[in-house]
Amino acid sequence: MAERLALFATTARGTEDLLAEELKELGARRIRQDRGGVRFLASLDEALMVCLWSRIAMRVLYPLGEFEAHGAEGLYEAVASVPWEEHLTPETTFAVEATLKDSEHSHTGFVALKVKDAVVDRMRDKMGARPDVDPRNPDVRVVAHLVRERLSLSLDLCGEPLHRRGYRVRPTPAPLKETLAAALLRAAGYTGEEALVDPMCGSGTILIEGGLIARRRAPGIARDFAVEKWPHLGARARELLEDLRADARRNERKVTVPILGFDKDPEALEAARRNVKAAKLAEEIQLEEGDATKLPPLPASGGLLITNPPYGDRLGSGGQKGMKSFYFKLGDSLRAQAGWRVWVLSGNPAFESAFHSRPRSRRDLWNGPIACTLLGYSPRGGTEKSEAPLGAPEEPLNVAAVRPEDEGEEQR
Numbered sequence: 001m002a003e004r005l006a007l008f009a010t011t012a013r014g015t016e017d018l019l020a021e022e023l024k025e026l027g028a029r030r031i032r033q034d035r036g037g038v039r040f041l042a043s044l045d046e047a048l049m050v051c052l053w054s055r056i057a058m059r060v061l062y063p064l065g066e067f068e069a070h071g072a073e074g075l076y077e078a079v080a081s082v083p084w085e086e087h088l089t090p091e092t093t094f095a096v097e098a099t100l101k102d103s104e105h106s107h108t109g110f111v112a113l114k115v116k117d118a119v120v121d122r123m124r125d126k127m128g129a130r131p132d133v134d135p136r137n138p139d140v141r142v143v144a145h146l147v148r149e150r151l152s153l154s155l156d157l158c159g160e161p162l163h164r165r166g167y168r169v170r171p172t173p174a175p176l177k178e179t180l181a182a183a184l185l186r187a188a189g190y191t192g193e194e195a196l197v198d199p200m201c202g203s204g205t206i207l208i209e210g211g212l213i214a215r216r217r218a219p220g221i222a223r224d225f226a227v228e229k230w231p232h233l234g235a236r237a238r239e240l241l242e243d244l245r246a247d248a249r250r251n252e253r254k255v256t257v258p259i260l261g262f263d264k265d266p267e268a269l270e271a272a273r274r275n276v277k278a279a280k281l282a283e284e285i286q287l288e289e290g291d292a293t294k295l296p297p298l299p300a301s302g303g304l305l306i307t308n309p310p311y312g313d314r315l316g317s318g319g320q321k322g323m324k325s326f327y328f329k330l331g332d333s334l335r336a337q338a339g340w341r342v343w344v345l346s347g348n349p350a351f352e353s354a355f356h357s358r359p360r361s362r363r364d365l366w367n368g369p370i371a372c373t374l375l376g377y378s379p380r381g382g383t384e385k386s387e388a389p390l391g392a393p394e395e396p397l398n399v400a401a402v403r404p405e406d407e408g409e410e411q412r
């Protein structure tokens with residue numbers, strides 16, 4: 001394997017620049033943003049730094065090659081041309097994950113099977129024995145991505161995707177991915193030096209990610225990575241990771257800023273409590289039952305108020321009026337907090353006008369399949385550096401279409 005690995009880290013669409021920035025801080029070189037990810041060069045220890053420390057990347061892939069693959073036979077031939085004996089041994093277990101886009105093949109299972117057959121046959125041919133498949137806990141994960149007839153093959157350095165930090169012990173209906181929550185915090189410029197509040201915290205993802213930042217805790221500290229089991233690199237990776245983990249533990253620091261979450265749903269709050277405890281941040285994060293439209297006054301010292309309110313997608317079109325009324329009240333409540341920067345991730349196009357304030361910055365991004373907008377508002381009685389300044393000066397939007405008396409259904 002070359003001294004510097006050419007790698008590809010994946011991320012939510014619309015956050016590629018944030019990941020590129022983070023990778024630069026982690027020592028990556030020749031960084032190039034792509035759709036849904038970032039290409040970069042890294043030595044093995046830099047690559048392991050990325051696995052351990054990236055808060056935003058979802059996966060770190062080691063691309064093996066790109067091929068034109070026509071039909072089932074072409075697919076098999078392309079995969080069989082890869083020198084798998086450089087990455088596997090007959091004793092190594094492996095699994096194949098296939099994703100398809102606009103492909104002549106309609107089943108990922110079929111493509112994964114063809115890839116598996118070609119790997120096994122090549123190994124048997126070159127090594128006289130074949131590795132076994134272990135779909136649950138493989139040593140090596142092969143990722144096959146087929147767009148039309150263009151096949152990319154990679155090995156996944158992480159194994160379980162990086163958003164699986166290990167602290168989500170109690171899920172709720174619409175949690176943010178941990179990596180996306182971290183991307184929002186970076187977009188909002190959160191470095192752990194100021195107070196943080198999520199007034200609709202759900203299962204607590206934004207607060208926990210904020211707590212990890214404030215604590216300077218490596219997001220991957222509680223998990224291991226697939227590369228540790230690779231036959232040719234595993235021993236070296238384990239050795240390097242032992243040092244990186246020890247350094248990370250030594251350099252954690254005390255959290256000196258308040259981190260506070262509210263939710264009006266006791267079940268969501270209970271999930272948040274459990275997740276916060278599993279993240280070992282129970283002393284750092286306070287949770288209270290509360291209504292975001294009637295938020296109590298927060299400390300005048302200010303900080304970052306960041307949240308993703310309900311999008312209202314389960315209410316149907318009849319519920320849209322209620323959502324607008326809710327967003328209107330939310331605007332009044334959040335803006336009343338002097339000195340607090342307000343950032344909102346919204347997946348409801350009606351949010352921006354109903355919130356009745358002009359954002360200082362706007363970013364389009366994807367929360368899974370949902371097109372969302374991240375809006376940043378200056379604090380009342382202050383200004384802040386905008387991440388993507390909008391042309392017009394700050395002024396209230398025309399709110400004639402939205403009346404607070406448009407009472408609606410409860411939101412969730």
Ligand SMILES: C[S@@+](CC[C@H](N)C(=O)[O-])C[C@H]1O[C@@H](n2cnc3c(N)ncnc32)[C@H](O)[C@@H]1O
Nearest residue numbers: 175176200201202203205263264265268291292
């Ligand atoms: C989209 S979820 C937030 C998900 C959260 N970011 C997470 O990762 O789990 C929206 C949350 O807003 C809460 N909510 C809705 N209306 C509220 C209100 N008026 N006050 C406080 N919380 C509210 C819901 O209970 C739900 O937990």
